[in-house]
Amino acid sequence: MSELVIGVFGGSGLYEMEGMSDIRRVTMDTPFGAPSDEYITGILDGVKMVFLPRHGRGHRLLPSEVNYRANIYGMKKLGVSRIISVSAVGSMKEEIAPGHIVIPDQFIDRTNATRCNTFFGNGIVAHVQFADPVCADLSGCLYEAALASGAVVHRGGTYICMEGPAFSTRAESNMYRSFGVSVIGMTNIPEAKLAREAEICYGVIALATDYDCWHEAHDDVSVDAILTIIKNNVTMAKSIIRNAVGRIVAERDCPCASALQYAVITDRNAIPAEVKDRLDLIVGTYL
Numbered sequence: 432m433s434e435l436v437i438g439v440f441g442g443s444g445l446y447e448m449e450g451m452s453d454i455r456r457v458t459m460d461t462p463f464g465a466p467s468d469e470y471i472t473g474i475l476d477g478v479k480m481v482f483l484p485r486h487g488r489g490h491r492l493l494p495s496e497v498n499y500r501a502n503i504y505g506m507k508k509l510g511v512s513r514i515i516s517v518s519a520v521g522s523m524k525e526e527i528a529p530g531h532i533v534i535p536d537q538f539i540d541r542t543n544a545t546r547c548n549t550f551f552g553n554g555i556v557a558h559v560q561f562a563d564p565v566c567a568d569l570s571g572c573l574y575e576a577a578l579a580s581g582a583v584v585h586r587g588g589t590y591i592c593m594e595g596p597a598f599s600t601r602a603e604s605n606m607y608r609s610f611g612v613s614v615i616g617m618t619n620i621p622e623a624k625l626a627r628e629a630e631i632c633y634g635v636i637a638l639a640t641d642y643d644c645w646h647e648a649h650d651d652v653s654v655d656a657i658l659t660i661i662k663n664n665v666t667m668a669k670s671i672i673r674n675a676v677g678r679i680v681a682e683r684d685c686p687c688a689s690a691l692q693y694a695v696i697t698d699r700n701a702i703p704a705e706v707k708d709r710l711d712l713i714v715g716t717y718l
């Protein structure tokens with residue numbers, strides 16, 4: 432059985448993780464370019480952890496500029512089998528108030544193709560299943576952990592991923608509400624798709640920071656308002672991660688672990704050798 436290694440992508444306001452021992456910094460280059468920053472590895476309550484701030488330390492990268500492929504590839508290289516994504520989100524429902532936690536179970540993709548959401552192409556074609564885009568087991572652990580941390584937590588809900596960087600217009604916000612979505616953000620879709628291709632379980636702790644711009648009784652979303660809420664909630668996010676770590680077992684009994692088994696359609700003999708080489712870590716066992 433392989434050792435449990437849990438990865439964390441820190442989002443807006445979460446640029447470091449306290450409480451780990453045996454801390455090391457790992458600088459990595461990947462066949463897909465450079466990740467957002469150094470990975471921080473360490474031990475949290477006896478479990479190996481890998482932390483990466485997705486926008487880089489100092490929040491230098493736009494959601495569209497993050498090299499999601501490199502970030503996920505690096506996690507895979509470091510042995511990660513579960514990724515916990517911490518994300519600031521706008522609430523699209525009255526009952527999800529700023530300060531609440533949501534563990535989304537669905538996504539809608541409203542990004543506009545400036546991001547690279549796949550490891551495949553250039554001579555190898557694969558189509559992974561994505562009907563259930565987050566790992567149900569990991570998300571269950573995150574929900575239980577949020578309850579144990581005393582959070583007001585909403586189980587399930589749809590995260591709509593927009594391109595940004597400008598926030599939505601009021602017309603867009605109302606349209607998204609008519610879709611029935613729960614929260615809005617700018618980062619999770621590429622991570623979820625690439626994690627699935629890398630056979631890594633993906634789950635999200637979404638921190639509701641604002642009511643976007645649809646709520647007549649609340650101010651329109653601003654970075655300032657988001658950061659104020661996040662400052663008060665970063666301790667909660669860290670507590671949820673800590674409580675989740677003890678609930679995650681090494682062995683996986685979910686479809687994420689074999690997502691690529693039947694996904695590659697290309698004739699193995701037609702795949703160029705350099706493509707096989709580049710993707711060895713991701714898909715090598717199936718070629």
Ligand SMILES: CSC[C@H]1O[C@H](OP(=O)(O)O)[C@H](O)[C@@H]1O
Nearest residue numbers: 442443494518519616617618657
């Ligand atoms: C700083 S406000 C907008 C920013 O926050 C969210 O990022 P993350 O998911 O990394 O917490 C949102 O998606 C935007 O990128």
Ligand SMILES: Nc1ncnc2[nH]cnc12
Nearest residue numbers: 519520521615616643652
């Ligand atoms: N209202 C919002 N729209 C998009 N991303 C966000 N992140 C936090 N709040 C957001």
